[in-house]
Amino acid sequence: MPLMRVDMIKGRSKEEIRQILDIAYQVASEEFHLLPRDRYQIVTQHDPSEMIIEDVGLGFNRTDRFIMFSITSSPRQLEDKKRFYARLVKELHEKTGISPEDVMINITCNTKEDWSFGMGEAQFLNGKL
Amino acid sequence: MPLMRVDMIKGRSKEEIRQILDIAYQVASEEFHLLPRDRYQIVTQHDPSEMIIEDVGLGFNRTDRFIMFSITSSPRQLEDKKRFYARLVKELHEKTGISPEDVMINITCNTKEDWSFGMGEAQFLNGKL
């Protein structure tokens, strides 16, 4: 936890995808104060016809490099979310050239009892986390 | 917001998928009173073996044209949800022939602070939306 789903249009190299995931994990780890190795990322790549992404009137220019990050997590502080949004977009831009207009993020909240990381245990409840 | 994920079995043309997405967006826009261009849709197409969809005893005949709409949104009014369900299914049937028995919808709720539409900003919090 958190689980980060990443939807993008096909065409990136494995190396570019790995770099995006590394940046997103690093930023999440720091801004959400994650435990070490709290990394769960799943990418789904799509044909351009499978993603229709507009801008709710904000005037963004979306390109084929657009990325949607969808995060499922136990509750997070508002200030941490805001810092995560800002820093994820900034670092993706600085390190990979992805436009800040091409990054969208959404978070869905669950609770600590909603996670089993392996072995069929609820590790947030049994003292292992 | 809302983000609409659409899971379906492979085999539709791009034109048919586009028509489905256009209908779903139009109905959501009207029944959920969305701002203009509040459109975020992601399709994932599956092999038939990847989707097992029964009917919780309601007697529906599911076919390969089945569609699952999974929506993530800030809270919506109950009456709006009911109208959205009814009208989405009705319009898909009237305009594309998809059976009302082949359309399933689920909604998951988050909050306004859980969205960044671009630029690393939380636009519902900073006054831009």
Added chain:
Amino acid sequence: MPLMRVDMIKGRSKEEIRQILDIAYQVASEEFHLLPRDRYQIVTQHDPSEMIIEDVGLGFNRTDRFIMFSITSSPRQLEDKKRFYARLVKELHEKTGISPEDVMINITCNTKEDWSFGMGEAQFLNGKL
């Protein structure tokens, strides 16, 4: 409801995937006390580069057989969740050989008004369920 999304790395046969889904449905049905045929499962298969799954320091050995179960459901009892986690992992191991270290589960909660199973109706609200 519940909707069970299953993410895994490509390489399994259709028969193996079906067996995994059958086990997961049977365990969910019993431990969550589901109505008959309350079965909604969607698999997405990924290239190994599309899934980065670590262990939040718990020492698990993740392999290419790793499975992530992501469940959307109306609220469930804590004890039912714990039994579901334990039994799903146990049965997958006993019946398919999948390691308990290779199974991760997360649950996201919505409400009864968030489901339409077909026909554009909210069946939990109109007395049909």
